[in-house]
Amino acid sequence: MLERTDVLDRVKALSLLPxxxxxxxxxxxxxxGVTADVIRQLTKRHRKELETNGMVVLRGPELRNFESDNMSLSLGSNSQARRSLTIYARRAVLNVAMLLRDSEVARQVRVYLLDMEYAARAQPVENPAPTDVVSLDDRIDQRITHILGKTVVPMFNALIETSGEHRREMIALRAGVQRIERRLHQHHTRLQRLEGLRDDRPAIGVMAAMDAMHGRTFEHHIAKLLRRDGCTNVVVQGGHGDRGVDIIALTADGRRLVAQCKRFAPYLNITSPDVQRFVGSAKVLHSAEVALFVATCPFTPEALSIASEAGITAVHRGVLEEWSAGEPLRVLG
Known part of the structure; x- marks a missing residue:
C-alpha cells in the first residue's frame, strides 16, 4: 500500500517543495489538518519506520545545500540558525496517514487504500483449468468476506465512535461494507457453476474506481449507467455552454432527463447552493421531468431537503455505489 502515493492527491492536494x-x-x-507538534510527536514515536519510508533529518552542509536548492522554502527569519530540518518523501507522508489517529484526511486516505485493496483482490483470476478457477475464485471470495467481517467493519466501528460530525458518513460507509460482505456470503452459498459465479459477483472497489476517474470520464460512466437502465438519446454535454447540466437523455418511458455529475472527494459535501443552481438549470432551462444530481460524496441535510422539495433525485455516494453495482434507480423505472 505504501507504493500508492497517488492516493494522497485524490483525497487532498499535497503541496511539495520546489x-x-x-x-x-x-x-x-x-x-x-493538525498541528506541527502532533506530527513531531508522531515522528518521534515512529522515527525508525518513517525513516525507512523516506523521512530524512538534514543537518550541516546537507541542510545548507537543500536550502540553497529550495529558495522558496519558508524557513523563517532565523533560517541561518536552523540546526536541522526534517523532510518527508511522499511515501513517508502516506506512512504518516497510516499512523495518524485524529485526522479526517488521514482516515479518508486509509479508506481509499482499503477500497483499492478490495478492487485488487476482486480481479478475475486467469486459469486454463475451469475447476481450478472455481476453487481459487471461491477461496478469494471467502478471504475477502473474512477481511470485511473481522477487520474492516470493526475498524469502522472504532472510527464511528470518534468521528464527530462525520459520524453519519462513516455509518453509511460501514453499511456499504456490510452489504458487500452479505452479498459475498450469499454468493458463496449458492455457487453452482463457473459461469454463474462470474455473472453474480458484486462489483467490489467500484467507488475506488470512480474516485480515480477524471470529471469527464465520470460523466461518461454515469451515461453508461443510464443506457444500461433503458435510457435513450443519452448525450454527455458537460463543459462550456452546457447550461448547468452534464447529461441529457430520455427515460425508457420517454420522459426528459437531465443529470449533473460531481466527482468530489468523499469527505466533501454537496451543499444547498449547489442544488439550488441545478434546480434552476434542470427545471427552468431544460424543463426536465427527471433531474438527477449525482455525486461521489454525501449531501448536507439542507441540500437533501431542497432537492426533495424541488423534485431533484439526489444520488449520493451510497446510492451511487448500489447503482453502479447493478441496482436500478427507481426514478428511471
Missing part, C-alpha cells in the same frame, strides 16, 4: 519530491513537517501538518 524539488517536487519532499515536504516539511509544517506542510505535512497542513495537509492532515
Amino acid at each position: 524539488d517536487g519530491m519532499h515536504v516539511t513537517t509544517a506542510m505535512v501538518a497542513v495537509y492532515f
